[in-house]
Amino acid sequence: MDISIQKSKLHNRQEIQITGSKSESNRLLLLQALFPQISINNISNSDDSVLMQKALESKEQLIDIHHAGTAMRFLTAYFSTQQGRDTIITGSTRMKERPIKILVDALETLGADITYLENDGFPPLQIKGKTLTAFKVALEANVSSQYISALLLIASKLQNGLELTLIGKITSVPYINMTLSLLNNIGITTSFEGNTIIVKPNVTEVKAQTVTVESDWSSASYFYSIIALSDIGTEITISSYKEKSLQGDSVLSDIYEKFGVYTSFEAESMTLKKTANCDLNLSIDLDLKNAPDIAQTVAVTAFGLGVECTMVGLHTLKIKETDRLVALKTELEKLGAEVLITNQSLYVKASTKINTDVKIATYNDHRMAMAFAPLGLKVPLVIENADVVSKSYPQFWEDFKAIGFNLK
Ligand SMILES: O=C(O)C1=C[C@@H](OP(=O)(O)O)[C@@H](O)[C@H](O)C1
Numbered sequence: 001m002d003i004s005i006q007k008s009k010l011h012n013r014q015e016i017q018i019t020g021s022k023s024e025s026n027r028l029l030l031l032q033a034l035f036p037q038i039s040i041n042n043i044s045n046s047d048d049s050v051l052m053q054k055a056l057e058s059k060e061q062l063i064d065i066h067h068a069g070t071a072m073r074f075l076t077a078y079f080s081t082q083q084g085r086d087t088i089i090t091g092s093t094r095m096k097e098r099p100i101k102i103l104v105d106a107l108e109t110l111g112a113d114i115t116y117l118e119n120d121g122f123p124p125l126q127i128k129g130k131t132l133t134a135f136k137v138a139l140e141a142n143v144s145s146q147y148i149s150a151l152l153l154i155a156s157k158l159q160n161g162l163e164l165t166l167i168g169k170i171t172s173v174p175y176i177n178m179t180l181s182l183l184n185n186i187g188i189t190t191s192f193e194g195n196t197i198i199v200k201p202n203v204t205e206v207k208a209q210t211v212t213v214e215s216d217w218s219s220a221s222y223f224y225s226i227i228a229l230s231d232i233g234t235e236i237t238i239s240s241y242k243e244k245s246l247q248g249d250s251v252l253s254d255i256y257e258k259f260g261v262y263t264s265f266e267a268e269s270m271t272l273k274k275t276a277n278c279d280l281n282l283s284i285d286l287d288l289k290n291a292p293d294i295a296q297t298v299a300v301t302a303f304g305l306g307v308e309c310t311m312v313g314l315h316t317l318k319i320k321e322t323d324r325l326v327a328l329k330t331e332l333e334k335l336g337a338e339v340l341i342t343n344q345s346l347y348v349k350a351s352t353k354i355n356t357d358v359k360i361a362t363y364n365d366h367r368m369a370m371a372f373a374p375l376g377l378k379v380p381l382v383i384e385n386a387d388v389v390s391k392s393y394p395q396f397w398e399d400f401k402a403i404g405f406n407l408k
């Protein structure tokens with residue numbers, strides 16, 4: 001399904017509700033499988049979280065996790081610890097290109113039995129569950145934090161706990177801290193000092209408790225972009241968000257101030273308001289190694305506003321749902337942008353012209369569809385295969401329409 005966005009004007013004041021963070025939900029679902037005393041409120045309705053939940057409930061040998069990278073990594077760790085269980089975990093064509101060797105090597109050091117069924121270093125995997133007794137492992141921390149979170153989530157159930165040494169520069173640190181905070185909140189003791197993380201062993205049960213997931217900040221990024229591209233005075237209220245968040249993408253409130261968007265927090269929601277026009281001589285300069293999922297949104301906002309933008313720390317974008325650096329360059333150039341990329345950076349030159357009626361390809365990447373959609377405020381455009389959004393935000397187009405976008 002392609003969606004054509006015609007010239008649109010936002011309704012002046014809107015309220016929308018976004019469901020829980022996909023990252024927090026996937027962690028809590030795994031923890032709930034280990035500790036059934038946990039209940040979850042405001043769980044994400046994303047495809048990835050639904051797939052995670054189904055995989056954890058499944059008694060089948062074959063688990064197909066489609067495009068859900070975080071679920072792939074977390075479940076690889078989980079099934080490694082399920083003694084007596086023989087699982088094959090596979091995914092989409094792209095999933096079979098997303099590396100998992102660093103995690104598999106670490107699990108094997110702990111004693112896991114994992115076999116690559118097609119290409120070495122990549123899914124699909126056959127996992128024979130075992131009791132893992134080793135506890136010391138070192139792994140490269142610059143490729144994906146998901147490998148680290150996967151190990152931390154199972155750690156308290158390992159016979160001797162876990163002592164993890166992180167090698168090299170650590171990427172996506174807020175996601176590691178999110179994992180540690182959720183563990184601490186449910187009663188598991190951890191420490192993170194220097195480059196070593198320790199998780200205490202053998203927690204058999206935790207207190208009965210309900211954990212409420214904060215809504216998804218990566219999904220909120222598209223509304224930041226919409227407000228940034230709107231007239232002064234336009235505002236939108238989204239629930240349920242907190243000023244002090246576990247999600248690294250909450251850095252959006254600082255970043256978008258540069259684009260003239262002011263964030264105010266109420267008890268259960270936040271309001272984004274366009275308060276100033278963006279200075280066209282502005283040059284946006286960001287290191288997004290701690291918030292990689294908002295890179296596409298920020299690049300498109302800057303281009304839409306005609307502002308120069310340089311972003312570094314983007315090395316993880318190359319192994320996500322698509323190579324997001326190449327995808328961004330290709331699609332922004334169709335719109336008339338001048339874009340330079342390296343393996344970890346992206347530069348978009350300031351430009352005052354945007355080509356109209358461009359068809360934006362989405363490469364099976366939900367964030368390509370959602371990041372480009374706000375440009376509909378500036379020019380008519382088409383988003384191809386628009387239903388990809390369901391990976392993280394199934395009701396995206398409904399919400400988009402509800403706030404005033406003219407869709408066909
Ligand atoms: O742990 C998580 O929930 C995630 C970690 C990040 O991945 P990397 O650490 O691979 O950058 C992020 O991009 C992804 O969407 C979700």
Ligand SMILES: C=C(OP(=O)(O)O)C(=O)O
Pocket residue numbers: 048067068069070071293320321367392
């Ligand atoms: C990278 C993402 O997800 P995952 O790695 O879990 O597929 C994302 O949602 O942007």
